[in-house]
Amino acid sequence: MKLPALPRWFGHRRDEALPDLGSAALRSDRFRQEREGDWRRLDAIVTRMERGGLRRIADDDLIALPALYRIAASSLAVARETSLDAATLAYLDALVQRAWFQVYGPRMGFVRWLRDFLLGGWSRAVRALWLDIGIALFVMVAGTIVGWLLAAQDEAWFYRLVPTGGGDSRTPGASRDQLLATLAAEDSTSGLSAFAAQLFGNNSAVCILAFALGFAFGIPSLLLLVHNMALLGALLWLFDGQRLVVELAAWLSVHGTTELFGILLAGAAGLHIGRSMAFPGDSAVLDAAAAAGRRSAVVMVGVVIMMIVAALLEAFPRQLVDDTAGRFVIGGTMLLVWLSYFFLYRVEPAPGRGDAA
Known part of the structure; x- marks a missing residue:
């Protein structure tokens, strides 16, 4: 291949460039x-x-x-x-x-990471967010009360807060029997697997959104929690009109103790990032946000697991168990499991191994 000629201003003849290339x-x-x-x-x-x-x-x-x-x-x-x-x-x-x-790079394989994550890493990450969890819990309770009061003051607020389809009987003016029918168990399990997948998608979307909005100093995450819990408050008001709050609470508790706990943790994770950005302390804002993001990411991995469990509970036990007491037993047991794991189960990482979180 013939070499291209160098420009005259380069200061060398064409035949002098060849030794340089060599x-x-x-x-x-x-x-x-x-x-x-x-x-x-x-x-x-x-x-x-x-x-x-x-x-x-x-x-x-x-x-x-x-x-x-x-x-x-x-x-x-x-x-x-x-x-x-x-x-x-x-x-x-x-x-x-x-x-x-x-x-x-990391020396930990997936199996070992999963074991350390479940046997202490996840619970430690949740406990590190205790202040954010407390704030998010207060906001969720306040949102429920606000939804109840708004619907009680004006029924139009119920339709603004609760999405209702054309055939949904859970609307103001529904009879006791109509509302009870919405809480009844299904006769068979056909279609419940697809229902579980749909519920998992919906619940996970809410949690991911609550977490992702945390970058704006956590305010959008709190507003999302208020909106979701206002829907629950409006439903409680509706069923209270027919003295069916206990039945509704039992129906919701089967999956709600897991689902609402997961939403609480997702909102707290988003708030943790936003609060770290607003109040970084002695660290730079980006450094504080990065550290908070790592802790919150561990929590969110566990939230996905909780959403899977909640979807399975909502699609199967809640739709198949018709007894109010039985529903309370399932929901109460799940709540006890989560509380015990997060706040009573304390296993510190072995020296030199670090934390799976």
């Missing part, structure tokens, strides 16, 4: 030959670690790993600065990324 190629080859042995050794060590973890690595290789990683990283920096050939640059870039993950 020298560059020679320097590139020499650079690679001097370091290729270390690169290949690092590549072999990383490959064995990717396939079998630390068990396949000799002690000498394990000790040499950090030094080999630094050599490869330094070589990559030199390669980028001196514009070495693209193949060498791509190889070093991939090798440094793989080695970084093995040197500095």
Whole structure:
């Protein structure tokens, strides 16, 4: 391939540029030959670690790993600065990324992470948000009271707060029998699996939205909690008109103790981020938000689990159990399980292992 001519102002004749290109190629080859042995050794060590973890690595290789990683990283920096050939640059870039993950990346597999998460990590993250949980709980109770009072003052507020379809009998003016019919159990389980999937999607969307809105200093998260709980307050007002509050509470408790707890934690997680941004203390705003985000993310992983449990409870036990006492037993048991796990079950991480959260 013919080399292009250099411009006149470059100061060299065309035939004088060729030795420079040859020298560059020679320097590139020499650079690679001097370091290729270390690169290949690092590549072999990383490959064995990717396939079998630390068990396949000799002690000498394990000790040499950090030094080999630094050599490869330094070589990559030199390669980028001196514009070495693209193949060498791509190889070093991939090798440094793989080695970084093995040197500095997480040492915990998914099974171990899940075990540590369930056996203490999740509950510790929830307890770290105790102030935000208290604020969110107060807002949810206040929202329920507001919904009740608004509907009691003007029935039009009921239709603004509660979405009603054309065939929904849960509306002002409904008879006791009509409202009782909405609380009755189903005769069969057909279609309940699809119903559970739909409920999981709806509940998770509310929780994720409450968490995601926390970046605006937590205010939208609190407003979302007020809106959702105002709907519950309006329903309680409606059923109280026919003296059916106990029956409605039993019907809701089957899944509600899990679902509302999950919504509470999601709102608290969003509020935690917003509060950390508004009051970062001695830390920078971004640093405080990042630390709060890591704690809140652990809580949100658990909230997804709670939403799955709530959807299954809402689709199956709530639709199949027709006894008020039985429904209260299921709901009360789930509430006791969550409270015990979050606030009574305290397992500290082993020294040197860190926290799964």
